[in-house]
Amino acid sequence: MNYLHAIGEYFLMLKGVFGRMTKRSVLKDLIFKEIDDLILSSIGIVAFLSFFIGAVVAIQTALNLTNPLIPKSLVAYAARQSVILEFAPTFISIIMAGKVGSYITSSIGSMNVTEQIDALEVMGINSLNYLIFPKIIAMLAYPFVIAISMFLGIVGAYTAAVMGGFVGPEPFIEGLQDEFIPFHLVYAFIKTFLFAFILATIPAYHGYYMKGGALEVGEASTTSFVWTSVVIIITNYAVTQLLLS
Amino acid sequence: MIEVKGLHKKFDDEEVLKGIDFVFDRGKTNLIIGQSGSGKSVLMKCMLGLFMPEKGSIEYDGKSYHEFTEDEKKDLSKQIGMVFQGGALFDSMTVEENVMFPLRMFTRQKRKEMKSRVDEVLERVNLTGTANKMPSEISGGMQKRVSIARAIVNRPKYLFCDEPNSGLDPKTATVIDNLVQELTHEYDITTVIITHDMNSVLEIGEKIAFLKDGVLAWKGDKSQIFKTEDETVTDFVYSSDLFKKVRKAQLEGY
Structure with a gap:
């Protein structure tokens, strides 16, 4: 029953987010601030993780290719498919649920416990729109982060595979281009957009509707990470079933 | 001026406000006092439109809040200033x-x-x-x-303060009290202040509403609050050492 209540409350929140709009000039500043806080500040960690994930995928694949009949270019093929289809969009989104999601929950939650949200409401400002709408718009730039992740994942795979002596540069490039299906990129970016919306709204819900003090802000951040991850995984399954099967 | 008429507010089955009638005058510091849980904050939140009362009305300069259109509510919120507890x-x-x-x-x-x-x-x-x-x-x-x-x-035309001097040292608290009172007179605004602080009552209580268990138990001003024999008020007011001394001095004819 509590879950149903929470789901209903979440959709009512979304209705409120797209309700009475904040003044355009203020909204513009908020969106730029959120792009800085949510997107630009995440690029460093995403780049670091992607490079090494790509490298590890390449090494693992190469070490498991013991049959001489299987071409070495399969290392690049496997790395490309893993990075584009799953590691970049899904794995990075789970990490972002921890980084960006916790930030959103704790920042809105802190505003909640210190009556800053009440202050907005008393001034006649639609606090849902003021706080959450700019985050949703800023997260439209999230596919840009995932594109960087895909690129660096493949660079990491190339570096590990070629520098590690598992495969030469030419077979690697050949494997990278082998049986490439452009729709896989479309699929990856469709789910990235969905994950971006989930990353902006579920943590915001947990921050906005939390009750209590500083301790509860911490609890809300943890709960928000768990639920954001769960919803991302379920959405990933549903989208994959719909678009690829 | 803000007039509250027959205000009732419930949370689940618990009735928090049980028919409050009070006029908050313009150009005066109107204080709402009472113990924790007496309904002071709920009353203020109803006045601010953050809670919807079940019964009764709140009139801003003669017009009921419930009759306001969305645009009028938006305009009203621009005329309200709020000082939160924290x-x-x-x-x-x-x-x-x-x-x-x-x-x-x-x-x-x-x-x-x-x-x-x-x-x-x-x-x-x-x-x-x-x-x-x-x-x-x-x-x-x-x-x-x-x-x-x-x-x-x-x-703003209306200023609401929720315990503006809580957590402050007595000197700073007095500075804040005096500042709010000066601004009220200077801008001729309707100021509503929730306070537990009996020093504030003594300093700036130009009009006082005393709430007990969701009922308006007493109303008056800072000079009348010393003279009242109403036990519900004296129990609360003379729990403060300062006021005990003031009362004793009064009884002794100082």
């Missing part, structure tokens, strides 16, 4: 940005004009030189003054 300053903004916030949201003034008004208000609350500081870099008393500055920057 200040409720926006952590991510400087003092200047906090005070400028209502002007940015509700006016079409140029930045220069807004800055000039913010400087004027900060000077009025004795906070010159703090414009570029973050709320975390200033003391609790200064945060309250920033909150007051933010509340009055857009020249």
Whole structure:
């Protein structure tokens, strides 16, 4: 029953987010601030993780290719498919649920416990729109982060595979281009957009509707990470079933 | 002027306000006092439109809040200034940005004009030189003054203060009380203050509503509160040592 209540409350929140709009000039500043806080500040960690994930995928694949009949270019093929289809969009989104999601929950939650949200409401400002709408718009730039992740994942795979002596540069490039299906990129970016919306709204819900003090802000951040991850995984399954099967 | 008529508010089965009738006068500091859980904050939140009462009405200058259209409610909220218990300053903004916030949201003034008004208000609350500081870099008393500055920057008709001097030392608390009273007279606004502090009652209680268990148990002003024999009021008022001494002095004819 509590879950149903929470789901209903979440959709009512979304209705409120797209309700009475904040003044355009203020909204513009908020969106730029959120792009800085949510997107630009995440690029460093995403780049670091992607490079090494790509490298590890390449090494693992190469070490498991013991049959001489299987071409070495399969290392690049496997790395490309893993990075584009799953590691970049899904794995990075789970990490972002921890980084960006916790930030959103704790920042809105802190505003909640210190009556800053009440202050907005008393001034006649639609606090849902003021706080959450700019985050949703800023997260439209999230596919840009995932594109960087895909690129660096493949660079990491190339570096590990070629520098590690598992495969030469030419077979690697050949494997990278082998049986490439452009729709896989479309699929990856469709789910990235969905994950971006989930990353902006579920943590915001947990921050906005939390009750209590500083301790509860911490609890809300943890709960928000768990639920954001769960919803991302379920959405990933549903989208994959719909678009690829 | 704000008039509350027969206000009832329930949470689940618990009736928190049981028919409050009171007039908050313009140009006066109107205090709501009472023990914790007596319904003071709920009354204020009903007046601010944050809670919807089950019965009764709240009239702003003769017009019931429930009859307001959405646009009128929006206009009303622009005429309200609110000082929260903890200040409720926006952590991510400087003092200047906090005070400028209502002007940015509700006016079409140029930045220069807004800055000039913010400087004027900060000077009025004795906070010159703090414009570029973050709320975390200033003391609790200064945060309250920033909150007051933010509340009055857009020249409101109504000022609401939820325990404006809680957590402050007595000297700073008196400064805040006097500042709120001066601003009330200066701008001729209707000020509503929730307080537990009997010093504030003594200093600025121009009109007082005493709430007990959701009922308006007594009303009067700071001079009458000493004279009342009503036990519900005296039990609360004379729980303060200061007031006990004042009462004793009165009885002894000083």
